[in-house]
Amino acid sequence: MLITSLYNYWIVIALMMIGLYMVVAQGNLIKKIIGLNIFQTSVFIFYISVGKVDGGAAPILIEGENVYSNPLPHVLILTAIVVGIATTSLALALVIRIMRAYGSVEEREIQAEEEKREIQAEQEKREMQAEEVQC
Amino acid sequence: MLSHLPILQVILPLVAAPSCMLIRRSSLVWFFSLLVSAGALVVSVLLLQQVIDSGPISYRLGGWEAPWGIEYRIDLLNAWVLLVVTGLGTAVIAAARQSVQREMDDLRQTLFYTLYLLCFAGLLGIVATGDVFNVFVFLEISSLATYALIALGRDRRSLWAAFQYLIMGTIGATFILIGIGFLYMMTGTLNMADLALRLPELGSSSTVLAAFAFIVVGVCLKLALFPLHMWLPNAYAFAPSIVTAFLAATATKVALYLLVRFIVTVFGIDFSLTSLPLQSLFIGLGLVGVFVASVVAIYQVDIKRMLAYSSVAQIGYMVVGIGISSVVAMQATLLHLFNHALMKGGLFLALAGLVYRLGSSRIDAFNGLGRTMPWTMAAIVIGGISLIGMPLTVGFVSKWYLITAAIESDMWLVALLVVLGSLIAAIYVWRLVEAGYFRQAPAGGDVTVGEAPLSLLVPTWILIGANIYFGIDTRLPVEVTGAVAQYLLGGIQ
Numbered sequence: 001m002l003i004t005s006l007y008n009y010w011i012v013i014a015l016m017m018i019g020l021y022m023v024v025a026q027g028n029l030i031k032k033i034i035g036l037n038i039f040q041t042s043v044f045i046f047y048i049s050v051g052k053v054d055g056g057a058a059p060i061l062i063e064g065e066n067v068y069s070n071p072l073p074h075v076l077i078l079t080a081i082v083v084g085i086a087t088t089s090l091a092l093a094l095v096i097r098i099m100r101a102y103g104s105v106e107e108r109e110i111q112a113e114e115e116k117r118e119i120q121a122e123q124e125k126r127e128m129q130a131e132e133v134q135c
Numbered sequence: 136m137l138s139h140l141p142i143l144q145v146i147l148p149l150v151a152a153p154s155c156m157l158i159r160r161s162s163l164v165w166f167f168s169l170l171v172s173a174g175a176l177v178v179s180v181l182l183l184q185q186v187i188d189s190g191p192i193s194y195r196l197g198g199w200e201a202p203w204g205i206e207y208r209i210d211l212l213n214a215w216v217l218l219v220v221t222g223l224g225t226a227v228i229a230a231a232r233q234s235v236q237r238e239m240d241d242l243r244q245t246l247f248y249t250l251y252l253l254c255f256a257g258l259l260g261i262v263a264t265g266d267v268f269n270v271f272v273f274l275e276i277s278s279l280a281t282y283a284l285i286a287l288g289r290d291r292r293s294l295w296a297a298f299q300y301l302i303m304g305t306i307g308a309t310f311i312l313i314g315i316g317f318l319y320m321m322t323g324t325l326n327m328a329d330l331a332l333r334l335p336e337l338g339s340s341s342t343v344l345a346a347f348a349f350i351v352v353g354v355c356l357k358l359a360l361f362p363l364h365m366w367l368p369n370a371y372a373f374a375p376s377i378v379t380a381f382l383a384a385t386a387t388k389v390a391l392y393l394l395v396r397f398i399v400t401v402f403g404i405d406f407s408l409t410s411l412p413l414q415s416l417f418i419g420l421g422l423v424g425v426f427v428a429s430v431v432a433i434y435q436v437d438i439k440r441m442l443a444y445s446s447v448a449q450i451g452y453m454v455v456g457i458g459i460s461s462v463v464a465m466q467a468t469l470l471h472l473f474n475h476a477l478m479k480g481g482l483f484l485a486l487a488g489l490v491y492r493l494g495s496s497r498i499d500a501f502n503g504l505g506r507t508m509p510w511t512m513a514a515i516v517i518g519g520i521s522l523i524g525m526p527l528t529v530g531f532v533s534k535w536y537l538i539t540a541a542i543e544s545d546m547w548l549v550a551l552l553v554v555l556g557s558l559i560a561a562i563y564v565w566r567l568v569e570a571g572y573f574r575q576a577p578a579g580g581d582v583t584v585g586e587a588p589l590s591l592l593v594p595t596w597i598l599i600g601a602n603i604y605f606g607i608d609t610r611l612p613v614e615v616t617g618a619v620a621q622y623l624l625g626g627i628q
Contacts, residue, residue, distance in 0.1 A: 023302060036305055043312055050320050073319065076268055080312060083275045087305050090279055094286060094298045101291035110295060 008049040015042035027107040029098065033091045040084045047077040140185070141194040141207040144178045144217065145260045145273075147171055152252035161244035165232045168248045172225040175259065179217040183615075186214040193265070202329040208265030211619045212400075212469075216262050216392045219473050223384035223480045223598075224255050230594035231377045234487045238289055238375045247287055251381065254280035258389045267315050267401070268325045270393065271308065274357070278304045281386060285374040293373035300366040307356030307363075310349045317346035330401050339410055347407070350397055358390035360454055361424025364447045371443035376487035376496075379439060383446055384480035388472050391453055395468070398457065399623045408460045417458030422552050424451030429559035433566070439496045441563055442482055445522060448556065449475045455549065456537055464540035466613075466620035471533035473612050474521070477605070478530060481598035482518035485511050488587025488595060501567055503576025511587045512571045514599045519564035521602045524557045528606040532613070 015038055022035025051073035059071040095105055102110045151171040155164045185192060191210040195201060209217070228251065235244055257277025261270055282304065286297035319325060321342050322333040337343050352363075359367040371379045398407040408414045425448045432444035449471070456468030486496050488511045493500045504512045521528035534557060541550035586592065605612055 020306070023306065029298065032302060036302060039306070040309055043309055043316070046313070047316050050316060073316070079268075079272060083272070083279075086279055087275070087301070090282055091298065091301050094282070094294055094301065097286070098291075098294045098298060101294055114292065114295075 008045070012042045012046045012049065015039075015045065029095045029105045029107065033088060033095070036091070037084070037088060040080075040087075044077050044081060044084075047073040047080070137181070137185075139194070140178050140182050141192055141209050141263055142196065144175055144182070144221075144263055145256055147174055147178070148252040148256035148259065152249050152256065155245055155249040155252065159245055161236070161241060161248075162232065164245050164248045165228075165235070168231075168252055169225070169228050171252060172221065172228045172255065175255070176218075176221040176225045179214070179221040182209055183214040183218050185209075186211055187615075187618075202324050202326045205269055206265040206326055206328070207263050208328065209263060211615070211622050212395065213262045213392065215469065215615055215619055216388065216472070217259060219388060219476050220255075220258055220262065220385045223476050224258075224381065226480060226594045226598055227377060227381045227384060227484065230380070230484050230487065230591045233588050233590050234377050234491050235375070237491050238377075239287060243287055247284070247375070247378075250280045250284050250287075251378075253277075254284060254381075254386075258385055261389050262392055265327045266325050267318065267327060267330065271312050271315060274308055274311065274393075277386070277389075278308060278357075281382065284378045284382075285370050287378065288373045288375050290373050292369070296366075296369035296373045300370045303356060303363075303366040307353045310353030310356070314346040314348075314350035314353065317342050317349065321346070327396070327401050331403060334401070334406070335403060339406065343402075344411075347402055347411075351394070351413075354390060354394045354397065358387060358394060358450060358454075359447055360450055361420055361427060361447060364424070364428070364450075367447060368440050368443040371446070372437055372440040376439075376483065376490045379443075380480055380483035380487060383442070383483050384476045387446065387450060388476050391450070391468070391472055394454075395457065395465075395623070399465075404460060404624060408458075414458050414460060417454050418546075418549060419458075421451040421453075421455035421458060422549065422556070424448060424454070425552070425556040426559070429556055429563070432563045433559070435563075437497055438501070438567065439483070439486055442479065442486070445560065445563065446475075446479060448560070449479075449522075452534070452537060452553065452556070455553070456540065459537075459540050459544055459546065459549070460624070461540055461544055462620045462624050463536060463543060465624055466616045467533055467536035467540050469616040469619055470529075470536055470612055473616070474529035474533045474602075474605070477598055477601050478518050478521045481514060481595055481602060482522070484591065484595040484598060485514040485518065485587075488591045491587055491591060492585070498566065498570055501570035502574040504570070505572040507576060508586050510592055510596070514592075514595050515567055515571070516564075517599050517602060519567060521606070523560045523564055526606075527603065529602050529612075530606075532606060532609050 019035045019039025019042060023032050023039065026032050026035060051070040053067060053069045056067040056069040057065045059068045099105055102113050104110055148171050151167065155167065158164050158167055186209055191208060193201065194207040196205040196207065235247055239247060254277045257273045257280060260273030261277065264270055264273065282297045282301045285300060286294050318330060321337055321340065322330055324330055324333060334343060356363045371383060374382065398404065428444045428447035428451065432441045432448065435441035435444060453468045453471050456464045456471065489500060490496050492508065521530040524530035524534040534553060538550045538553055541553065
């Protein structure tokens, strides 16, 4: 009974967990962003659920209606949606630049690339020191 | 005019940010940003004066009454934090011009100042507002600007650091949003003062507890409290030097303010620290953070990264102060908030000078620095001494209060560990001194290396000078923070 009557909250929790799991488990940066989006969307649905009043009408003046749903959470979440879009676009812009700089959007490959470069830098430094000694 | 001060603070940089894009010429934009920051500083001084004289100021946005409309509420706590943020922001931006010129191309310079002003507006908004949803909005404004600022770094790893911070930061902010949702569900209000009235009636219902958990974890992510600090070292190390100085001096301080605000004002100290085992959690995590981050700092090759880890450690001290939760401890936290901003602001600006001349902040760049750049090196040493907490510097003042508070609450072990933590700081600061004064500059190196440009050196020394000045003449910060702590916690003692 409890499960079915509060099904919207169960959906929220399920989406939230799926989103968080994707962010943590996926190595692909685009998939991470998708996960982040699902995570944020679950919160949007949560707010919208909170605003709904049982048997309430849409919050516009209608004759003969006394019970209205609460519009405030919906307005709040409009702001949060805008923030979410801004975050997503910034994240995608970063991914484009990461792709240009590293040639990959896989977390593992980017880290491997960095390690390779560090080893190279180390080697160059050693060679330079060796040359100095020879001089 | 005077009655609109609380909002002017935020509006000024917010409107100025897009205007930067119209001015375009980078030196003009710099001057414009400096004027705006200085304007915000003047406003915050006036606000603090007004609050000290006549108590908290309430400002209604658009004239809507408080619990329904958005209220900006300036009391002693946020007036103090506003002063710290605007003061440090102005000092950093005053130093920015040449360093930014060296590290970014023309187009990006304008973008840098735009983003800086946006971030500044966001941070001031978080501090000034009295509405919890407003906090979330400003948090995201400042965070989004911060991610872009970090990505301006020259090294491609800055992109990676920015992306990681974006993921962590967004999760943190969304956690705060969930918490706010729960609070609204239970109380039907978003106003902080109204929440503070209504929450005690609910007792410890599981929804309120969940809200508290989400908000505290979310804020601690932003604060980079150990073990949620993973984003910070990379972000600080690869961001442009000026950005690092700005973030280290302001962003974490604002997150700390938010933590204090939620714990003390919104949820009430009784609920937050007495009915939950949070006291031991904060002290424990804080101290572990101090030790782990300090030890990791010793092994860093990049000094920017080393100071970033040291920031994580210093955040640990501040959180310990919240954990002890006496008036003196809260005062220590607020003092350290100010003092740490001075230390790290000064140190990172000095590093900006180093990067300007040598293009590197690695430890080998320090070799022989005592001779080639004596003023920069001296600034780093004094900043380091302050970081350790030696007498005659501000670092000593806040550590003294923290240790006093620990002893007063019979937490001898905590007091001892705080002292031990400072000793570890001495080790990593010594590495700089050793390289700077006791090692020779590389033979055949660049002989033209000279002192950092004056435009960088003067703001650096203003901050470093403040480290010493407020270490000797402690009246202003001690009196104000004392009053703030009394105001926050006076009721329970």
